[in-house]
Amino acid sequence: MTELATNLRRVAIDPLSRVEGHGKVTLLLDENNHVTQARLHIVEFRGFEKFVQGRPYWEIPVMVQRLCGICPVSHHLAACKAMDQVVGVDHLTPTAEKLRRLMHYGQILQSHALHFFHLSSPDLLFGFGSDVAKRNIVGIATEYPEIARQGVLLRKYGQEVIRHTAGKRIHGTGAVPGGVNKNLNQAERDALLADIYQIIAWCRDAVAMARRLFEQDPELYNDFGRFEANTLNLIRADGAMDLYHGGLRARDRDGKTLFDHENYDHYWDHIYEDVKSWSYMKFPFLRQIGPEDGWYRVGPLTRVTQCDFIPTPLADVERRAFMAYDSGRAAGATLGTHWARMIEMLHSAEAIKELLHDSDLLGDDLVMHGEHRERGVGVLEAPRGTLIHHYRVDENDLVVRANLIVSTTHNNQAMNEAIRAVARQYLDGRELTEGLLNHIEVAIRAFDPCLSCATHALGKMPLTLNLIDAEGREIDRLARDGSGECSAGECC
Secondary structure, eight states, rough: OOOOOOOOEEEEESSOOSSBEEEEEEEEEEOOOOEEEEEEEEEOOOOHHHHHSSSSSGHHHHHGGGGSSHHHHHHHHHHHHHHHHTTTTTTHHEEEHHHHHHHHHHHHHHHHHHIIIIIIIIHHHOTSOOOTTSSSSHHHHHHHHHHHHHHHHHHHHHHHHHHHHHHSSOOOOEETTTTEEEOOHHHHHHHHHHHHHHHHHHHHHHHHHHHHHHHSSSSHHHHHTTOOOOOEEEEESBOOOOSOOOEEEOOOOOSSSEEEEEEEEGGGGGGEEOOOOSSOEEEEEETOOOTTOOOEEEHHHHHHHHHBSSHHHHHHHHHHHHGGGGGGTTOEEEEEEHHHHHHHHHHHHHHHHHHHHHGGOOOOOOOOOOOOOOOEEEEEEEEEEEEEEEEOTTTSSSEEEEEEHHHHHTTTTHHHHHHHHHHIITTTTOOOOOHHEEEEEEEEHHTTTTTTOOOOSSOOOOEEEEEOOOOSSEEEEEEEEETSSBSSSSOO
16 A cells, blocks of 8 residues: 555555456545545556567467467467458368367367356355455365366366367467368267266356355345446357357447447447556447447356357256346346356357267368458457457568457456446445455456456557666666656656
8 A cells, every 4th residue: 555645545456366467456545445446457568469560471370379378269269260361261161160169169168167166266155355365276175176176177178179179278270271270080079079968067067056156145246346338249140149250249238239240350340449548458449339438348248148049058048047037137247247157168068069979070171262361350259258350461471460359358447347336335435454355356357357368558668777786776767657758867
């Protein structure tokens, strides 16, 4: 905590725990501990949009995976979908299409299992303000060993799906512009089929556990960090959930459809990215509404509630139960994201089962070719929400422009709204404790943010340069802010 000149106290939660990447939250409190401001800051910077420039387009699907060790498949496939357009391919072969989808469902399954069981279950099972010493995966393994075991094995299975389709569990190379570079052989398919029915059973157990959490404390789970939001997601032509492909659907806070089944090739007609000085993460908004009120939410809660149905039977039954629970209150709750996430995990397991029974996975027609184009846009639903990759390629096959709008960036303002709601509910006017501050982190973790993926910058990067002598003493210091202004010494 630090005292500010305006008699406000600044409280920082730094770093955020049990999220991917580095970020912090700052709260400004008055003399009565009333919260006057709450903000989520992304404090790391990664320059992928710049340093992919000048690289051959066929390298990009492998390069951009390095954005993240948790969702590399999502970036791999989104980039490949963009590069499909660059090589003039609008439709993949059945084998390539289904292998990519299998890879993607493996990614969704393993990521959702990791988040729910490893990162969020300590809060959900022990309580948001419980003893910090046991509020971790070790505590879960000690007190809930079977739940921990299932979480580990669910994630392991998803990783095996990725290994067989992408070549390895992390940073694979299975998808290439125009298709894929490997199929499944009979032994690989049989190995995955051997366990899929147990995986589906465990996914059903996970959905039931998420529901029980709401039933045990409906007031907390329905009202925690609650806010109304516009929504954005991909949707299949018939209105079904489709995590790999589809058109864009957006609805406002009242459920009115703003646009539907829009071709994502021209996403910029509907989405604009704003910039704020206090974060490396951009603030997208829907052009139709404007920068003040046009921010929106993406991810499992949006996908489950905004689709017309889920095209696998068990998951759709659970979707309908979720939508009906407590007159629909859970479907608008921040913590309802966990329940929706488990429904998506079940859907992914069912989709994997269906694909594994499809003989096209064993086919050898893997790649299509066409006439090269200068632009490609790839969009899919990553575990955390809608993911956009946009590239321009010159006549030498080199990338000259890249724009990535990742799921966590879409959710930027929504996460800020959630932490403000929680700050007003639980922190305002109270003496702060670690347990109360963890309520803020619980709100952020509900979105499963990938902070490394979401960092972008506009203008000049802030920089502090310290000159230290041989004795370790600071003898000079120069600081430059985000606008490029220097606060001491000569400007660089």
